[in-house]
Amino acid sequence: MDNLIKITVIDRDGKEHQLDGPTDMNMNMMELCKSYELPVEGTCGGMAMCATCHMYVVSDHSILERNDDEEAMLDQAFFVKSNSRLGCQIHLSQELDGLKVQLAEVGA
Numbered sequence: 001m002d003n004l005i006k007i008t009v010i011d012r013d014g015k016e017h018q019l020d021g022p023t024d025m026n027m028n029m030m031e032l033c034k035s036y037e038l039p040v041e042g043t044c045g046g047m048a049m050c051a052t053c054h055m056y057v058v059s060d061h062s063i064l065e066r067n068d069d070e071e072a073m074l075d076q077a078f079f080v081k082s083n084s085r086l087g088c089q090i091h092l093s094q095e096l097d098g099l100k101v102q103l104a105e106v107g108a
Contacts, residue, residue, distance in 0.1 A: 004021065005092065005093075005097035005098070007029075007098075007100070007101070009036075009103065010101070012105060029053070029087035030088040032092065039103065040052070041053065046088035048088060051073045051107075053087035053088050054080075054084060054085075055087050056084055057100075059101075061095070061099050066085070070086050070089045087101075
């Protein structure tokens with residue numbers, strides 16, 4: 001199907017999961033991970049008001065820059081790296097085919 005992209009998610013135990021991501025449903029990475037029952041909470045429902053969908057972009061995909069809300073949440077998150085993103089702010093599109101992310105550790 002033309003509206004599906006392949007995404008690899010590495011869970012917190014290091015196991016890789018191959019996911020099919022629909023690009024025609026306005027989904028983001030947090031929602032996709034939750035739909036596959038991966039351990040991503042998304043407590044705020046995708047509003048960039050928490051960091052429970054924190055993940056690292058491992059592949060070299062070009063993703064929109066962090067907005068101010070995302071920056072503010074990551075400033076308060078644990079284990080933040082230069083490639084940290086909130087999954088709720090990564091919207092699925094054809095350009096993200098082959099994306100690889102790793103779920104961030106959960107803070108104290």
